[in-house]
Amino acid sequence: MTGTPPEPEPADAHINASDARSYWQSISADVNGMLGGYAHISHTDLEGSRAFLAKLGIGTKTGLRTVRRALEGGAGIGRITQGLLLGLAEEIDVVEPIAKFTAALAGQPGVASVSNIGLEEWHPEPGVVYDIIWNQWCLGHLTDEQLVAYLRRCKGALRPGGEAVIVIKENMSTSRGDIFDEVDSSVTRIDKKFRDLFEEAGLELVRTELQSGFPRHIFPVRMYALR
Numbered sequence: 004m005t006g007t008p009p010e011p012e013p014a015d016a017h018i019n020a021s022d023a024r025s026y027w028q029s030i031s032a033d034v035n036g037m038l039g040g041y042a043h044i045s046h047t048d049l050e051g052s053r054a055f056l057a058k059l060g061i062g063t064k065t066g067l068r069t070v071r072r073a074l075e076g077g078a079g080i081g082r083i084t085q086g087l088l089l090g091l092a093e094e095i096d097v098v099e100p101i102a103k104f105t106a107a108l109a110g111q112p113g114v115a116s117v118s119n120i121g122l123e124e125w126h127p128e129p130g131v132v133y134d135i136i137w138n139q140w141c142l143g144h145l146t147d148e149q150l151v152a153y154l155r156r157c158k159g160a161l162r163p164g165g166e167a168v169i170v171i172k173e174n175m176s177t178s179r180g181d182i183f184d185e186v187d188s189s190v191t192r193i194d195k196k197f198r199d200l201f202e203e204a205g206l207e208l209v210r211t212e213l214q215s216g217f218p219r220h221i222f223p224v225r226m227y228a229l230r
């Protein structure tokens with residue numbers, strides 16, 4: 004018998020939300036837990052993010068603007084909320100499925116709400132709009148279809164006026180395609196896949212750059228700003 008071999012299953016077909024939740028439930032609620040043992044790169048990461056936002060006109064320095072409301076998706080313990088977003092936005096809504104990670108965040112000044120759900124379950128509150136929607140190192144837990152649907156909801160929740168922005172900061176697969184990681188049941192996508200999904204979600208890519216200063220042996224990390 005001859006014929007074309009069956010298509011290999013796409014990497015995101017292996018994602019299992021319950022396995023991912025079990026993995027994260029077993030991880031300690033600290034920066035080292037959030038960054039897989041790489042707590043020492045957190046400072047460089049936050050500075051890279053700050054510089055990226057500054058190029059979008061957002062920041063605390065002269066000539067830059069601070070904003071009214073931000074959302075952090077897949078926030079973990081709130082490393083970015085506390086280390087970056089609280090200095091830039093008056094109010095922040097936090098979405099993170101693992102309640103033990105956000106236990107210390109609820110009720111903090113500037114933290115408007117904490118929702119312990121996955122981004123695939125999140126829907127914006129009616130009437131609430133965001134100036135910044137930050138998503139980092141968590142979108143690999145969503146299938147391609149869930150990610151497009153989530154990004155469409157994000158787009159609909161941006162403050163009208165053309166200045167609000169969705170930021171995505173994720174590891175980049177350096178293989179030919181997306182890679183499934185069975186340890187935390189997530190996928191690491193290639194740059195092209197991200198761009199295709201952004202287009203499918205009706206988003207415009209306004210700026211993108213690679214994070215610099217990270218150890219050479221880890222995945223490259225790319226930031227995307229979208230509207």
Ligand SMILES: C[S@@+](CC[C@H](N)C(=O)[O-])C[C@H]1O[C@@H](n2cnc3c(N)ncnc32)[C@H](O)[C@@H]1O
Pocket residue numbers: 020023024027037038076077078079080081082083098099100101104120121122123138139140141144145
């Ligand atoms: C690598 S940590 C990153 C946390 C934070 N973004 C940071 O950079 O410090 C990944 C986070 O994604 C969360 N997560 C897992 N599944 C998720 C989902 N379906 N939606 C949103 N977040 C999810 C995990 O619980 C964990 O807090």
